[in-house]
């Protein structure tokens with residue numbers, strides 16, 4: 437059976453059992469209509485100016501652009517023990533482990549390593565902090581959830597060890613991370629997340645306002661749930677480090693090589709524009725792009741999220757800011773904001789708004805609405821830096837399952853097609869370890885934590901209901917977050 441990018445998405449059975457943004461479901465049908473009305477509004481002059489301004493700073497590839505040593509595109513027919521599609525954290529980590537075990541590995545990457553979310557994320561090397569327990573706990577139960585928490589927590593240690601093993605310098609700051617409240621109404625949410633996390637084995641501590649100020653955390657962040665595990669890194673340097681290690685290990689990487697289709701069988705044939713790879717095992721490490729093969733089209737959806745990065749702060753601005761340990765901060769909004777300082781003293785703000793593109797497409801386009809929202813978030817949380825210039829903004833895709841859990845498994849008549857998607861925006865650590873575990877699975881061992889991830893992922897709605905429902909729920913979440921943000925502004929005025 438042939439699976440191609442052009443394959444119609446099939447078998448979209450079943451209704452989504454719940455929204456992924458709890459409490460926003462009621463708005464799902466109303467908000468698209470509002471969105472249509474909004475798109476007909478006159479755009480204010482300052483918004484037009486702001487967009488023109490941000491347009492100058494659009495960074496197509498996020499932290500990485502095309503490398504100088506771009507590997508050649510595939511020409512002709514070749515064979516391997518394993519063929520991997522996608523050179524992000526998952527694909528490269530799998531390739532490294534397979535090469536270590538003596539397998540002949542070929543990696544096919546549409547653009548260049550790190551072109552996907554691996555080169556565009558916020559760089560939080562995070563464990564279980566921020567998991568949306570309410571979306572999966574009831575269905576999978578406490579015991580399984582404990583294993584999920586352990587999987588995320590162990591993933592951090594895994595990456596820390598790999599950074600040492602491959603001598604990857606990616607500005608890793610083992611600062612710990614904080615899930616912070618920006619308004620008193622966030623406190624219940626922060627404490628509840630902490631309580632459930634503790635039950636499931638996640639160690640963390642609550643920092644009250646005095647403790648936050650004592651740590652020098654910027655004053656917009658009132659209190660928070662602090663985890664000492666993990667921190668922040670430069671994801672561009674991390675993914676490039678994996679790429680170099682893979683090339684050194686003898687992995688055959690073909691960049692600028694989109695996979696067009698594959699034919700299943702005991703030996704799978706993967707087709708590109710000017711060649712093919714035959715191998716007894718195929719790993720689709722294509723994350724948010726996977727539904728375009730017709731696989732998981734009813735299980736995961738791509739969501740677009742964006743980032744803006746400022747110019748470097750001056751010495752005086754840094755001193756005034758405080759924040760000596762530079763803990764990565766995420767907020768307790770329905771759609772979180774994330775705020776961090778980079779090693780080159782810029783401020784990075786991401787997320788706040790999510791968007792689902794119709795038909796699970798993943799166009800590589802800028803999202804100026806999201807960039808403007810992130811600029812507002814920057815001004816809201818760092819009023820003293822309200823005039824700082826933005827030097828880069830970019831967008832990328834995560835893959836989201838309705839229960840926010842990873843979607844990993846095998847498929848095909850011969851069960852020799854492996855996939856790892858559904859990272860739900862928590863993939864820096866998790867997709868690295870999942871790639872590694874997949875490689876072990878391909879070589880015949882079954883890591884217990886990988887087995888623990890196997891579960892029935894709830895199905896998504898068919899289009900156009902999916903677009904209406906997802907973007908409606910996201911708009912509802914944004915409206916609730918805006919309400920809180922207005923209260924914060926009113927209190928500061």
Ligand SMILES: Cc1cc2nc3c(=O)[nH]c(=O)nc-3n(C[C@H](O)[C@H](O)[C@H](O)COP(=O)(O)OP(=O)(O)OC[C@H]3O[C@@H](n4cnc5c(N)ncnc54)[C@H](O)[C@@H]3O)c2cc1C
Nearest residue numbers: 522524525526546552553554557558560695832862863864
């Ligand atoms: C703005 C943003 C912020 C984020 N922040 C964080 C964070 O702070 N912490 C965190 O843990 N996670 C974060 N994430 C999520 C994290 O980046 C991802 O979970 C992770 O990078 C996914 O890695 P991956 O290897 O599975 O997929 P990807 O990195 O997306 O790699 C998939 C690769 O497949 C390639 N590909 C697709 N189709 C084809 C084809 N037909 N042929 C050949 N190649 C193909 C793509 O070009 C891509 O390189 C963020 C994501 C975004 C977008």
